[in-house]
Amino acid sequence: xxxxxxxxxxxxxxxxxxASGRWEQFSFARQMANIGSEVERAMKWKEKNDMSKFxxxxxxxxxxxxxxxxxxxxxxxxxxVTRMKEALIDYLYDDNYYNSTGDFFRKxxxxxxxxxxxxxxxxx
Numbered sequence: 001x002x003x004x005x006x007x008x009x010x011x012x013x014x015x016x017x018x019a020s021g022r023w024e025q026f027s028f029a030r031q032m033a034n035i036g037s038e039v040e041r042a043m044k045w046k047e048k049n050d051m052s053k054f055x056x057x058x059x060x061x062x063x064x065x066x067x068x069x070x071x072x073x074x075x076x077x078x079x080x081v082t083r084m085k086e087a088l089i090d091y092l093y094d095d096n097y098y099n100s101t102g103d104f105f106r107k108x109x110x111x112x113x114x115x116x117x118x119x120x121x122x123x124x
Contacts, residue, residue: 023067028074030116035064036109042092043102058092084108 023031038061045054065085068074074081091100 024071027119029112029119031068032112033116035061036113038064039105039109
């Protein structure tokens with residue numbers, strides 16, 4: 001197997017096992033909860049002004065978002081996911097045109113983390 005997995009023909013892949021198909025096995029809630037974890041890391045490193053760690057967390061966040069967009073079961077959620085991606089890029093990397101806040105994104109992703117946790121409890 002090629003160790004240099006790529007998404008859309010470019011960029012380094014951080015989550016190799018997820019990119020090779022495991023991501024599609026996760027529920028939408030679990031996918032979003034995992035994206036939220038990377039968002040939280042990116043916000044933390046940006047607040048601490050550690051731009052190297054911020055850039056890595058930001059790239060991992062985008063990779064998970066693109067994997068979520070590519071997952072065929074999420075076709076009815078593409079509008080939400082692509083708008084979320086746009087708002088996150090604007091907030092974390094651009095001029096924050098939408099006047100988003102870290103607190104808004106924390107609350108947004110917390111709902112998915114809660115639901116994903118409930119899903120996992122129900123399996124056991």
